[in-house]
Amino acid sequence: MSHLKNTSPIVVTGATGAIGRLVVAGLLDAGHAVRGMSRHPRRASLPDGADVVFGDLDDPSTLRHAFDGAAQLVLIAVPEAVEAVVSRSKPAGIEHVVVVSSAAVTAGYDTTYNAVVEQAVMSSGLDWSIVRPGEFATNSLLIWGPAIKAGRRAVEPFPDQIGHPIHEADIADVVLANLLDPRRRGRIDTIIGPDGLTRREQVAVIAEAIGEQIMLDEVSAEQARRFYWAQGGFAAANADFLFGFESYDGVEGVADEPHDTGAPDDDAYLTLDRIAGTPARTFRQWAHDHAPDFA
Numbered sequence: 001m002s003h004l005k006n007t008s009p010i011v012v013t014g015a016t017g018a019i020g021r022l023v024v025a026g027l028l029d030a031g032h033a034v035r036g037m038s039r040h041p042r043r044a045s046l047p048d049g050a051d052v053v054f055g056d057l058d059d060p061s062t063l064r065h066a067f068d069g070a071a072q073l074v075l076i077a078v079p080e081a082v083e084a085v086v087s088r089s090k091p092a093g094i095e096h097v098v099v100v101s102s103a104a105v106t107a108g109y110d111t112t113y114n115a116v117v118e119q120a121v122m123s124s125g126l127d128w129s130i131v132r133p134g135e136f137a138t139n140s141l142l143i144w145g146p147a148i149k150a151g152r153r154a155v156e157p158f159p160d161q162i163g164h165p166i167h168e169a170d171i172a173d174v175v176l177a178n179l180l181d182p183r184r185r186g187r188i189d190t191i192i193g194p195d196g197l198t199r200r201e202q203v204a205v206i207a208e209a210i211g212e213q214i215m216l217d218e219v220s221a222e223q224a225r226r227f228y229w230a231q232g233g234f235a236a237a238n239a240d241f242l243f244g245f246e247s248y249d250g251v252e253g254v255a256d257e258p259h260d261t262g263a264p265d266d267d268a269y270l271t272l273d274r275i276a277g278t279p280a281r282t283f284r285q286w287a288h289d290h291a292p293d294f295a
Contacts, residue, residue, distance in 0.1 A: 023172050
């Protein structure tokens, strides 16, 4: 990997997202040239030293400048355009692609979105690594956050469902390990957080982090769906899937996400310490890191 330092850049798509920003910062700290790709480069606000370039994965014709001369690519899911994205990668000089996918592929729920991107990259002839994160801890901010900020209330139809929410920094650390260590090429890692917590327990941890009580409003799945439709944003866009009205692949009337108290015991689901040898960050740490966002 030393031949990449300060020479051939690494392109990070989704560079302004929660994971992408951390990957950009980590690569810069390691001494690598970085191109952070954004549809709005003037608003990107990436760390000093990053080359911020325009590019839109939904329009592969915009990728030439971003990809030209790069050695590696961090790719988020764009199933509709992935074949065109991949076809532009090798001629540009890219040798290795790290796909940020989803644990839903491991579980068998995702067959039409991230799975399509994975297959296209694995069939491309390029070197590849795949990171499949489980439930993002940031989902609790996107779903519960507005009501917690407005009235210290969390609306939840499945309070005893167990999850393993993962800190975005843990995901970024696995992506960075794949970029910086050629021995990790060809790996598929499904990563989850170290804590098995019910939704009820997650709300309690957030309350502890912000130093205020949060009322857990237990409602039916239909009531939750209507509440989050009205709330808008991420929660509204994903309400049908989250509350069991459609599958991950968008099939109505099919609920493939379990809403009971079970927890994954499959060895395919790993924490950061088992993947990279670095201690995994707890949900409590995540909640304290994001306490200002809730308050």
